Amino acid sequence: MNSRRRFLKTMRYETPDRVPYFEEGLRDDVLDRWHEQGLTKDADLSGMFQTDRRERIPVNIDPLPPINKWPASRRGLKALRKRLDPENPARFPDDWLQRAAAWKTRDHVLELGIHHGFFLSMGVHGWDRFNEVIQLLHDDPGLVLGIMEVHGEFSARMAERVLKQVDVDFVSFSEPIGGEEGPLLSPRTYQEFVLSSYQPILEVLRRHNVDVIVLVTYANARVLLPCILRAGFNCLWACEANTDAMDYLTLRREFGRDLRLIGGIDLDILAQGKDAICRELWKRVPPLLADGGYLPLADGRVRANVPFEDYIYYRRLIQEIVEGNSKPSTLEHKA
Numbered sequence: 001m002n003s004r005r006r007f008l009k010t011m012r013y014e015t016p017d018r019v020p021y022f023e024e025g026l027r028d029d030v031l032d033r034w035h036e037q038g039l040t041k042d043a044d045l046s047g048m049f050q051t052d053r054r055e056r057i058p059v060n061i062d063p064l065p066p067i068n069k070w071p072a073s074r075r076g077l078k079a080l081r082k083r084l085d086p087e088n089p090a091r092f093p094d095d096w097l098q099r100a101a102a103w104k105t106r107d108h109v110l111e112l113g114i115h116h117g118f119f120l121s122m123g124v125h126g127w128d129r130f131n132e133v134i135q136l137l138h139d140d141p142g143l144v145l146g147i148m149e150v151h152g153e154f155s156a157r158m159a160e161r162v163l164k165q166v167d168v169d170f171v172s173f174s175e176p177i178g179g180e181e182g183p184l185l186s187p188r189t190y191q192e193f194v195l196s197s198y199q200p201i202l203e204v205l206r207r208h209n210v211d212v213i214v215l216v217t218y219a220n221a222r223v224l225l226p227c228i229l230r231a232g233f234n235c236l237w238a239c240e241a242n243t244d245a246m247d248y249l250t251l252r253r254e255f256g257r258d259l260r261l262i263g264g265i266d267l268d269i270l271a272q273g274k275d276a277i278c279r280e281l282w283k284r285v286p287p288l289l290a291d292g293g294y295l296p297l298a299d300g301r302v303r304a305n306v307p308f309e310d311y312i313y314y315r316r317l318i319q320e321i322v323e324g325n326s327k328p329s330t331l332e333h334k335a
Contacts, residue, residue, distance in 0.1 A: 001016055001017040002107035002108070003020060003052035003053055003054075003107060003108045003109055004106065004107050004108055004109055004110070004169060005107075006018065006019070006020050006052060007020045007052070007109045007169055007170075007295075008169060008211065008212075010292070010293065010294070010295065011170070011211060011212045011235065011260055011293060012211065013257060013292040013293050018322050018323060019289065019294065019295055019296065019322055020052035020054075020109065020295055021049070021050050021051050021052050021315075021318065021319065021322075022051070022052060022054055022262070022295060022297050023051050023054075024267075024297060024298050024300065024301050024302050025301040025302070026045075026301070026302055027301060027302075027303075027304070029304050030302055030303065030304045030306070032304075033304040033308075034308035034311075037307060037308040037309070038308065038309075039308050048312060048315070048316075049312070049315040049316055049319055050319060052108070052109065053108035053109065054108065054109040054110075054111060055106075055108055055109070055110050055111065056111045056112075056113055057110065057111065057112045057113070057162060057166065057168065058093050059091055059092060059112070059113075059158060059162065060090060060091045060092075061091070061113070061114065061115070061116065061154075061155060061158060062116075063080070063083035063084055064083055064084075064085070064088055064090055064091070065083065067080070067083060067123060070122070070123045070129070070132075070147075071143065071146075071147060072143075073140075073143065074142065074143055074146055077146050077147065077150055080147065080150050081150055081154075084150060084151065084154035085154075086154055086157040086158045086161060091158070100165040100166050103166050103167075104166075104167075109169045109170075110166070110168050110169050111168065111169065111170055111171070111172055112159065112162055112163075112166075112168045112170075112171045112172070113171075113172045113173075113174065114155050114158065114159050114171055114172070114173060114201060115151070115152075115155045115173040115174065115198065115201065116174050117173065117174050117175035117176055117177060117194075118148070118175070118177060118185065118190075118193070118194045119133070119176060119177070119184075120174070120176065121147070121148060121151045122144070122147060122148075134184075137189065137193070141193070144193055145192075145193055145196075145197070148193055148194060148196075148197035149197050151197065152197035152198055152199070152200050152201060153200055155200075155201045156200035156201045156203070156204050159171070159201055159204045159205060159208075160204050163204065163205075163208040163210070168210065169212065170210070170211075170212035170213070170214050170235070171205055171210050171212070171213055171214065172214040172215075172216050172237070173198065173201075173213075173214070173215050173216065173233075174216045175215055175216060175217050175218070175221065176217075176218040176219075177190070177217065177218070177219075177221055177224070178217075178218070178219045178220050178221055179219050179220065180219055180220055180242050181220060181242075182220050182221075182222065182223060182245075183220070183221050183223065183224050185224075186223075187223055187224055187226070187227050190224055190227065191227050191231075195227060195228070195231040198231060198232075199231070199232075202231065202232040205232075206232070212234065212235050212260065213232060213233050213234055213235060214233070214235040214236070214237050214262065215228055215233045215235070215236055215237070216237045216239060217236065217237070217238050217239065217241070217246075218238075218239050218240050218241075219240060219241060219242060220241065220242035220245040220246060221238070221246070222242075222245040222246055225251070225255065225259070229255065229258055229259060234258065234259065234260055235259070235260035235261070235262065236251070236259055236260070236261055236262070237261075237262040237263050238263055238264065238299055239263065239299050239300050240267070240299060240300045241263075241299050243266045243299075246264075247264075248261050248263075248264035248284060248288060248294075249283075249284060249287060249288065252287075252288060252291055252294075257291070257292070257293055259293075260293040260294070261288065261293065261294045261295070262294075262295045262297060263295070263296075263297045263298065263299045264284060264288065264294075264296070264297070264299060265280060265281065265284060265285075265296060265297060265298045265299060266280055266298075266299060267298045267299050267300040267302070267303070270298060270302065270306045270310060270311060270314055271303070271305045271306050271307075271310075273310065274310060274313050277310060277313060277314050277317065278317065281296075281314070281317055281318060281321060282321070284296075285318065285321050285322075286321060289321075289322065296318050296321075296322070298314070
C-alpha cells in the first residue's frame with residue numbers, strides 16, 4: 001500500500017496495512033549535534049526506519065509585497081486586498097503546471113497549507129504589534145474583522161485555484177493562538193473574528209470534497225476545540241502542546257471519532273532517555289491506534305538536546321508498536 005492510500009484509509013477509519021510514519025522535521029543544528037554523536041555525514045536517516053513521504057504544495061499566501069504598515073482604518077483594507085491578490089503569478093512556482101500534472105499520479109501524501117491563523121494574519125511578529133491588535137479588538141473590532149475577512153476571501157480563492165487542478169490529501173490551517181495556560185482569545189472572540197472568516201475557505205474545501213481539514217495548533221488551545229469542530233475542522237495536529245490540557249487520550253474520549261489526531265507524543269520525553277520514551281509511547285500509542293484516525297508523532301520539531309540514539313530508538317519503537325512486534329514487558333533498548 002502506498003503512502004497516500006495509507007494516509008487516507010487511516011483518516012477515514014478504514015483498515016490500512018499500517019498507519020503512516022511522518023517525520024517531525026530535523027533542524028541543521030540537530031543534525032550537526034548528531035554528527036558529533038556518530039551519525040556519518042552521508043547517512044540516510046530514511047534507511048534506518050520507514051518514513052511516509054509528505055509534500056506541502058509550495059504556494060505563497062503572504063501579502064506581496066510584505067506589509068510594513070498595517071491598516072489603521074477600514075480605508076486601508078483596499079491596499080491590503082491588493083497585496084493579497086490570488087492572481088499574482090509570484091504565488092505559484094514557475095513550474096506549477098508541470099507539478100500539478102505530476103501530482104495526478106503521485107503515491108505520496110500532498111498537503112495544502114492555506115492559512116496562517118489569527119495573529120500572523122494580523123501582522124503580529126512581536127510584542128508591539130501584539131499589543132496593537134489586542135487594543136484594536138476593543139477599540140475597533142470592525143477593522144479586525146475586516147482584515148480577517150480579507151484574508152479569508154483571499155485564502156478561499158487560492159484554495160479554489162489549487163483544487164481545480166490538484167486533488168490534495170489534506171488542507172491545513174496554522175493557528176499559533178495561545179500559551180501554556182490557554183488561548184489568547186476566548187472561544188466567543190475566536191468564533192466571531194476567526195472562525196467566521198474561515199467559512200469561505202471551508203465552503204471551497206467542502207465543494208471540492210476535501211476529506212481531512214487539519215487545524216495545526218500550538219501550546220494549549222483546549223477550550224477552542226468544541227467551536228473548531230462545529231466550524232468544520234475534523235483533525236487536530238497539536239504542536240508544542242501543554243500535554244496535560246491537550247492530552248490526546250482525553251481528547252479522544254471526549255470528542256470520539258469526530259476528531260482525528262496527528263502527533264500527541266510529548267517532544268520533551270525524547271530528551272529524557274529510553275525508559276521515559278518507552279513509557280510515553282506505550283501509554284499513548286496503542287489505545288489511539290486501536291480507535292483509528294490517528295498518526296503517532298512527536299508534537300514538534302526535534303531539538304538538539306535529543307540524543308541521536310534515543311531518536312532512533314523512538315522511531316523504531318513506534319514502528320514496532322504499530323506492527324505488533326514488541327510488548328512493553330519484553331522490550332529491549334536497542335538503538
